[in-house]
Amino acid sequence: MKCLDFQNLVQRRLDGDRDVENGAFAKHLVECADCRSWNAAATQLLTALKDMPEPNTSPLLARRIVYRVSRERRRYVSYRRLAVAAVAASLLLAVTVGYRQGWFRGGPSSDGTEIVQLKPPPEPASSLRANVEDAVQAITGIVNQTAERTLEPGRVLFPDRTAAAFLTGAAALQAPKTTMPSLLEAGQGVTEFAPVAGFGRFINYFSQDIPGVERDRKSRS
């Protein structure tokens, strides 16, 4: 048995493994003075440790250790995320700018596969259409924000069941079954009535040329 192997067996014995003290272990103990000293010192250490009193630790010690470790880990992770995000953002920015600038031009190669080539970009023409679209979106956003911030506090005063009760009551006002239309049908009839529907078409007509509005309408239809 080599000294290294013997020392490993001693480590195991210190860990509580009693099966290590076999013939080879005893033989080496007799043959090797260094390993005999080493074994004696390990045995002394084990005895002394068993005789030591238990330390009085705070009940929060475990939590503090976990917190410190996880904080260190988070810091490490956030740094890593930041680094990854910065790289990704740079790449994205580069790709986006390049795309808008028309740097990427594809074209088939001789074997038919598309080749992406970088070309110097033409100066982009900021269009009226794009700016009108931006203005419409901005104004719509502002109106929505204003409506939301104005109505949201008031909504707290009127729980859903109040609205539901009102609607139930309104539905209950439906006229008896006659040729007289119900209130709901009458309401629908009003919106389909020529001048009312005409007003809707008037709005649609003049907004159809507004970019963004037209797209929204098409996506909703």
Place this chain on the structure above:
Amino acid sequence: MTRAHRHAWGWLICVFTAVLAPAGARSDTPGNELLKLVPEDVGICMIVQDLRDTVHAVRGSAFLEQIRASALGKALNVSPEIKKLRDVEHFLRTQLDVGAERLLDDILGDAIVLAYWPGPPGKPEEEQGVVMVRARDPQLLASVLDRLPAMAQHSGNAPPRQLRVHNGASYAAWHDGKKTVYSYVNGPIAAITHHERLLKRVISRERETTPKESPISKQLQRLGLEKALAAVWFNARAFDAEVETQTAAAPDLDPSVRAAIQMHWKAVEGMALTASLGEKDLSCSLAVLVQSDKLPPASRLFFRPGQISELWSAFPEDAMLTVAGRVDTVGLTQMLGGFLDDHGKKTVRDALDRYAKGSIGRDVEREVFPALGPDWGFAAIAPPKEEKGWHPYFVAALRIQPGTQEPPLDQALANFLNGLAMLAVVFHNSSNPDALSLHTEMQDKVEVKYFVEEKNFPVGFRPAFAMKNGYLVVASSPAAVRMFSGAGPHKKPASSDAEIPWVRISPLAMRQYLADRANAIAAQLAAQNQIPLDEASNRVNALREILGLLERIELTQRSTSDQFHLTLRIRAAHSLRK
């Protein structure tokens, strides 16, 4: 605040205040100049005038300062949308060499008209429209129109323009990538449309040596709305064919109902939706102009000078919400009956006889209806400070005439309601462990009946009813019935110019109510909505801040023999003008 910020706010004001500013009393205003060019068979015409003066007035107003200082204003000021508007303004400045302010002042600030012709029935795709502008700076207008085709294209290269001639005037035709655009400019006036024939009609009118007065202007003047900042006018005649087709095509519509609809429609000359900005008021109005001799007599009840309901003096001035009016029950019944066929009328009559006549012992149509009203109303009032509960007081009242027979109808009705109340208690208690009870309280010889249910009713909520001073009063508690004073002496008919209030909302009173009962309301809301108390308190405070922007909201009516006006008036807490 930076200059760019102010410009961005200017854009915002431009949109929100598109209904502002009465036009000056010039004989031929910029708006009138444009309206004269609109062919008379137009279907819908929108005009915006004096936008420049209105925006400038609002910009320095105390109301806008109040908005800016509010949480809403602060949030909007840093929103990405304001930044976008700033970017758009920058684009205009670089491309057109003109900023938003100059665009507003010198091109859009005088008058803008949008005119629309609907397509024939079944052919909505044949609709047409034109946009016209009357600018203060003709050179700037021409310059902007010159650059428009290039700006409309992504590439920045101007598409080829054709110059065409009609009636000795030249106009341009160019393609914006989707459709052909025709534009005409002559001095301060410009017109743009996708329809060449329509533009030629506009040019022909513009070239007339003695242009005719616009029928739109005439009708707006008749309605007293010629100075409104924004008006949308409907030409009833342009929709005749569509109304006829719609009513003819409706399969379940009885011939008598169809005839009634068409008769009413033919009596309408025109309608207008308008908005105006006063010193502290923003007013939005719907007006209808009719030929009253073409209306059936029962329908003319909407077209006579109104009378203010007595209940406006019965409810407290500082009520949070008041709704009151006068209704000619008989006339209304007859008008509605005009839209029913014989079978429908019989069904309704039978239902009334079965359910009401047997209980009250009177003929509903001949005795009860004529005795109901004309005054009716409803109010929500903040409870007095000494009241423990936080619930507002609700009071509803309906005038009941005694009638000619014995016992008087109001007594018969009171007996009927008593019986109904006792039945309600019996039915409720037979199926609910929480007992409901009916009590009586005498208030100066007035017998007030009220329900009590300690477990489920909120503190202070004890629904009550009584016959008081000729009114059937239904309220949230006997104390609320006591607050109803009964009407004052019968008012004389109002003059034809008088506005008759229908609804009044007092944000001022609501704000005070929320302040007085903040803790109790927040606690109730937190429990009701399952939210923390802090959040409920914050929402109550946020609502108070919003309410602090306004003083009053009113819906009023004004009628003459040939006009009906319904106006929503919002009064701000501070001046809307500099």
